[in-house]
Amino acid sequence: MSDDAKREDAVERALAKLDVEDKVRLLSGQDFWTLPALPGIGLASLVMSDGPVGVRGTGWAPDDPSIALPSPTALAATWDTELARTAGRTLGQECRRKGVHVLLAPTVNLHRSPLGGRHFECYSEDPLLTGEIGAAYVTGVQDQGVGTTVKHFVGNDAETDRMKVDVRVDQRTLRELYLAPFARITAAGAWGAMAAYNTVNGLTMTEHGPLQNGVLKDEWAWDGVIVSDWTAARSTVPSALGGLDVVMPAFGDPWGPALVKAVHDGEVPEDVLDDKVRRVLRLAARVGILAGAPPVVPSVPALDGSQVARDIAARSFVLARNENNLLPLDAGTLGSVALLGALAVDARVLGGGSALVFPPHVISPHDGLAAALLSARLVYAPGADPRPTLPPASFDELTATLRATDFRVLYSAALPAATVRWMGGLPAGVAPDELSTVELSGRLTPTVTGVHDLSIVGFGHFVLRVAGDVIFEGPVFADDLDPETVFHEPVERRFPVPLTAGDAVDVSLTLEVTPATAGFVGFSIGYAPPGPTPDELLDQAVAAARDADVAVVVVGTTEEVESEGFDRTSLALPGRQDELVFRVAAANPRTVVVVNSGSPVLMPWADEVPAVLLTWFPGQEAGAALADVLLGLTEPGGRLPTTWPRRAEDCPVLSTTPASGVLSYDEGVFIGYRAWQRGTVAPLFPFGHGMGYTTWSYESMEIHPEPDHVGSVVVTLRNTGSRPGREVVQIYAGAVVGTTVDRPERWLAGFAPVTAAPGETVTVRIPLPERAFQIWDDGWQAVPGTYRIEAARSVDDRPLSAELSI
Numbered sequence: 001m002s003d004d005a006k007r008e009d010a011v012e013r014a015l016a017k018l019d020v021e022d023k024v025r026l027l028s029g030q031d032f033w034t035l036p037a038l039p040g041i042g043l044a045s046l047v048m049s050d051g052p053v054g055v056r057g058t059g060w061a062p063d064d065p066s067i068a069l070p071s072p073t074a075l076a077a078t079w080d081t082e083l084a085r086t087a088g089r090t091l092g093q094e095c096r097r098k099g100v101h102v103l104l105a106p107t108v109n110l111h112r113s114p115l116g117g118r119h120f121e122c123y124s125e126d127p128l129l130t131g132e133i134g135a136a137y138v139t140g141v142q143d144q145g146v147g148t149t150v151k152h153f154v155g156n157d158a159e160t161d162r163m164k165v166d167v168r169v170d171q172r173t174l175r176e177l178y179l180a181p182f183a184r185i186t187a188a189g190a191w192g193a194m195a196a197y198n199t200v201n202g203l204t205m206t207e208h209g210p211l212q213n214g215v216l217k218d219e220w221a222w223d224g225v226i227v228s229d230w231t232a233a234r235s236t237v238p239s240a241l242g243g244l245d246v247v248m249p250a251f252g253d254p255w256g257p258a259l260v261k262a263v264h265d266g267e268v269p270e271d272v273l274d275d276k277v278r279r280v281l282r283l284a285a286r287v288g289i290l291a292g293a294p295p296v297v298p299s300v301p302a303l304d305g306s307q308v309a310r311d312i313a314a315r316s317f318v319l320a321r322n323e324n325n326l327l328p329l330d331a332g333t334l335g336s337v338a339l340l341g342a343l344a345v346d347a348r349v350l351g352g353g354s355a356l357v358f359p360p361h362v363i364s365p366h367d368g369l370a371a372a373l374l375s376a377r378l379v380y381a382p383g384a385d386p387r388p389t390l391p392p393a394s395f396d397e398l399t400a401t402l403r404a405t406d407f408r409v410l411y412s413a414a415l416p417a418a419t420v421r422w423m424g425g426l427p428a429g430v431a432p433d434e435l436s437t438v439e440l441s442g443r444l445t446p447t448v449t450g451v452h453d454l455s456i457v458g459f460g461h462f463v464l465r466v467a468g469d470v471i472f473e474g475p476v477f478a479d480d481l482d483p484e485t486v487f488h489e490p491v492e493r494r495f496p497v498p499l500t501a502g503d504a505v506d507v508s509l510t511l512e513v514t515p516a517t518a519g520f521v522g523f524s525i526g527y528a529p530p531g532p533t534p535d536e537l538l539d540q541a542v543a544a545a546r547d548a549d550v551a552v553v554v555v556g557t558t559e560e561v562e563s564e565g566f567d568r569t570s571l572a573l574p575g576r577q578d579e580l581v582f583r584v585a586a587a588n589p590r591t592v593v594v595v596n597s598g599s600p601v602l603m604p605w606a607d608e609v610p611a612v613l614l615t616w617f618p619g620q621e622a623g624a625a626l627a628d629v630l631l632g633l634t635e636p637g638g639r640l641p642t643t644w645p646r647r648a649e650d651c652p653v654l655s656t657t658p659a660s661g662v663l664s665y666d667e668g669v670f671i672g673y674r675a676w677q678r679g680t681v682a683p684l685f686p687f688g689h690g691m692g693y694t695t696w697s698y699e700s701m702e703i704h705p706e707p708d709h710v711g712s713v714v715v716t717l718r719n720t721g722s723r724p725g726r727e728v729v730q731i732y733a734g735a736v737v738g739t740t741v742d743r744p745e746r747w748l749a750g751f752a753p754v755t756a757a758p759g760e761t762v763t764v765r766i767p768l769p770e771r772a773f774q775i776w777d778d779g780w781q782a783v784p785g786t787y788r789i790e791a792a793r794s795v796d797d798r799p800l801s802a803e804l805s806i
Contacts, residue, residue: 003294007285010293014041014281015274023277024259029249032230032424032519033058035280042291046284048149048227048248051105052121052137053350053619054357055094059430060422060521062400062413067094067305067620068350068359071598072107074316074616076123076641077690079728080753081136083315088140088148089300090308095146096298101287102147102192104354108134108181109157111599111642112671115656117159117567120351120598120617124641125672125687127177128748128772131184138190144298147287149227150185151194154178154211156229158656158663159567163232165658166199169665174200175776176669179215186222191283193224195244197232203242206233212243225279230424240268245276249424251519306621313618313625315726318638319691323610326590328632328693329550334376338548339366340541340584341577342385343556343596350617351598353564356421359620365554365594368623372631379548383541383584384534386575387558389492390455390526393418395442395507402427405436418442418509418525425519432518440525441508446499450530454507455494458523461512464495467505471495489566490522534576541580546587552630553584556596567656571602571648581605594626600644606684614638632693637726637753639690639794643673646684652676673795674744688730688748688794694721694758701791701800709767711804715791716763719756726755730792731766733773736803738785741775746790773806782806 001009018026022038030036035046050056054066069075069087078084095103107118111125123130138148155167155178169178186193193216196205203210206228216222227246233239236258239247247255262268281290288295319327329337347364350356370378394417402411411427418440426432446452456462456476464472476491499505509525532540545551555577561568572578585591585608592611595601596618606612613636618625628634645651652675653667667675673687700716713731734746749772756762773787774780786805792798 007282007293010285010290011278011281013292014043014290015277017041018277020263020270020273021260023273024255024263026280027245027259027276028247028253028255032249032251035246043281043284044289046102046287046289047100048102048104049095049098049100050354051091051103052107053355054359055091055098055100055103056357057098057100057425059425059427060420061427062358062415064098065360066098066357067309068357069309070313070316070619071120071351071617072123073120073598073641074618074638075137075312076129076133077316077318077616077638078312079129079639079751080315081132083312084133084136085140085143086303086308087312088137089143090303090305092141092144092146092298093300093303094305095141096144100146101289102149102283103141104149104151104194106134106137106148107151108185109152110178110181110671112157112665113653113656114571114600114642114645114651115568115654116157116599117562118351118353118564120562121355121564125643126641126748127180129641129751131181134181134185135188138185139188142189142191142296143300145287145296147191147283149192149194150182150190152196152229153182153193153205153216153226154196155200155205156196156198159565160656161658161661162197164199164661166202166662167665168201168662170668172776173665173668177671182216183220186216186220186224191224191286193226195226195228195232197229204234206244207235207238207242209242217243223279223282225283237262237267241272245279309619310621310625310628313615313621314628314634315637316616316618317625317629317636318614318640318689319611319636320614320685320689321606321610321612322691326611327592327613327630329630331373331376331631334373334549336377336379336548337369337373338544338551338588339369339378339380339554340383340545340551341554341580342382342387344380344554345382346387346391347622348556348558348596348617349619349622351562352559354423355564362620363623365623365626368625368627369552369630371624372627379544381541381544382537383553384538384576384580386556386573386577388560388574389457390453390494390528392524393442393444393507393527395444395527398440398442401439401441402430402435403437403439404434410434415440418527420524421522423520432515435513435518437510437512438521439508439510441506443504444499444507444527445504446501446529448530449499449501451496452499452530453494453526453528454497455492455526456509456523457492457526458490458511460517460523462523463510465508466497471497489560492526538576538580538583542583542587545584545591548588550590550592551584551588552592552594553581554594554596555581557598557601562598571600571645573601578604582608585609592630600642602645602648603684635692635694635723635726636690637692639688639728640685643676643683643687644685650679650681650683652679670744674747677745686794686796688728688792689796690728690794692725692727694719694723694725696720696725696727698791698799699761701802703789703802703804706767710770710773710806711768713750713766713768713789713791714763715766715800716761717754718761719758722758724755724757726753727793728753729764729766730794731768732790732792732795732798733768734788734790735783736786736788739783741783743775746788746795747772749789
């Protein structure tokens with residue numbers, strides 16, 4: 001008997017022992033992150049944790065950090081499925097270390113609008129690229145015997161009113177774009193999926209029988225588990241009949257006794273209940289927590305997470321502009337480098353919300369360049385600070401202390417920065433009904449005399465003390481925000497405090513906690529010493545740039561701009577960062593701009609600087625990877641997974657704001673580059689764009705017949721430069737004659753990365769899937785005609801083409 005058959009046998013034997021009450025009990029969270037154990041059938045508790053760039057675990061534990069890989073946009077920018085699988089394996093390894101059975105990732109919603117708040121957490125505007133990268137990631141995680149939940153099924157492509165917005169989308173668009181990545185990834189064997197908050201065509205996704213039962217489970221014959229997004233399930237019978245299998249978390253659970261009654265009353269057939277339980281037990285068997293079932297045992301060698309993070313980061317960086325080959329820099333000839341921008345020190349390495357983890361360390365751009373530039377002088381100036389709030393303090397002896405009502409210490413841990421944030425899980429051994437206060441404390445030794453700024457960033461009732469004196473006591477709330485938004489958009493209160501250089505003071509911030517609020521805690525002590533005015537900061541940066549051999553300006557977004565819970569209101573860089581770039585570029589013609597954002601931003605200065613490097617949210621090894629790329633130790637290997645506009649108003653699809661509760665996808669299949677091709681305005685950087693440190697000649701292209709595909713495109717290219725290099729060969733298809741179907745001018749049909757030494761010729765074979773030549777019309781229908789097949793560097797740079805008749 002195969003292992004699959006043994007697992008199914010164990011599932012059926014366990015199911016036969018359960019009564020209705022136990023079956024229902026198994027389908028709801030027992031707390032925020034876990035399902036209950038049923039010892040009578042040999043079932044342990046199933047543990048879930050947020051991803052997608054790390055593994056937070058079930059509780060806030062600064063003494064148990066997680067590897068932080070680059071953002072999903074970065075992973076997609078590699079266009080490398082093997083690297084995506086390695087990323088998945090790395091996180092699966094982290095899951096096993098932390099006792100996590102299911103990783104709540106990947107997020108494969110599409111980049112419909114660049115304003116989408118979780119744009120950084122999704123892969124691409126293209127369903128094929130999203131599906132291929134996502135499938136490889138899922139395969140990698142599950143190589144380690146750890147489950148995944150591909151999310152958010154479906155239509156959660158923006159954050160505005162996400163709990164109630166009704167996404168109206170026609171069936172062709174739904175099938176060809178938004179369902180396509182889920183189809184690819186479930187076909188690859190994903191063990192779980194997550195039902196989204198939103199409504200699609202009038203039905204809430206957690207109750208959406210036509211999509212969850214009709215498409216996902218029946219049409220696709222998928223045998224995995226559908227878990228609700230947290231608190232997304234709001235009904236008993238409709239959600240049970242609509243295909244949902246697991247409700248999370250325990251708080252607000254609409255099943256439990258109500259579902260037991262519905263089964264006994266005949267409103268929910270018991271065979272429907274059995275199907276749900278069977279799926280949960282199958283998942284438990286796969287991850288090794290069901291007695292008698294052989295787990296999917298990992299056979300993957302141990303991976304160095306830090307090295308994987310560094311490799312992905314460097315491979316993902318997109319060299320968008322490189323006039324006169326300014327990059328790579330020659331470290332041997334550099335006398336001085338001006339490193340400018342607040343994010344050069346306070347690096348933004350990951351996005352906000354459920355994607356947030358606490359890495360063991362962060363290598364900032366300043367750290368990375370300082371370590372790599374052994375002979376050149378590195379001069380740093382912040383220039384312009386994009387942060388609307390003070391950064392978390394890094395005092396000496398920083399400690400978080402959790403106390404009970406009788407002042408007993410329940411938990412204490414040292415912190416690298418004065419910030420506390422957890423969602424759902426308390427540190428091990430701390431019960432919500434015992435917890436009374438959370439205190440952040442540390443010792444501040446001023447280096448300058450004057451008025452220093454301290455701040456509270458968070459929500460709740462606080463007491464701030466400096467040198468034993470109460471500076472503030474009272475509530476910090478935003479009255480006009482709902483609880484979820486408050487958690488993602490905390491309020492800041494600032495307090496000026498006069499301090500003397502060299503005189504150390506103790507600083508503490510205490511939050512009062514109740515059992516009702518213990519599951520959602522997020523606050524910080526912000527700090528800034530006396531310093532130059534904003535104008536003076538700009539002047540200092542310009543002076544540093546003028547005197548340097550090269551200026552490297554790091555600009556980007558902040559957590560207040562890109563995060564789960566809200567959409568962006570602008571594509572502009574926050575603060576005075578654009579002004580910083582313009583002024584530095586005028587002062588030094590050798591200016592490199594490093595863009596540290598998870599998604600597109602506007603770059604009005606792009607034509608004024610010789611080099612632009614897009615680094616996404618690059619993970620914990622950010623600065624090391626940046627130094628590798630700037631100094632030419634590694635080639636920037638990334639290609640754009642989404643289009644970057646020159647102006648926001650040029651975007652074919654921009655708004656994420658519902659009208660009367662409805663968000664209409666009136667553009668149909670025309671999003672991203674598919675829509676840009678219909679307009680008269682070119683983007684700043686097109687889909688698929690990216691440069692390396694060498695040059696390539698596309699020399700020949702042929703289409704070969706294949707038994708399992710429409711055919712394969714065989715492309716031969718040569719590295720014509722003086723350095724080893726990496727190229728991503730992109731294949732686009734487009735109808736020439738013979739069809740009247742309204743389709744994009746061209747669409748991605750396949751891709752493959754290649755590497756070659758200087759002068760070397762390399763040949764790559766890229767299959768053309770049947771689906772690339774089909775549309776949805778009450779079923780998948782091939783569209784006969786003559787198609788133009790193009791081998792390309794980007795959607796706008798297509799050196800070779802051939803025709804194919806279907």
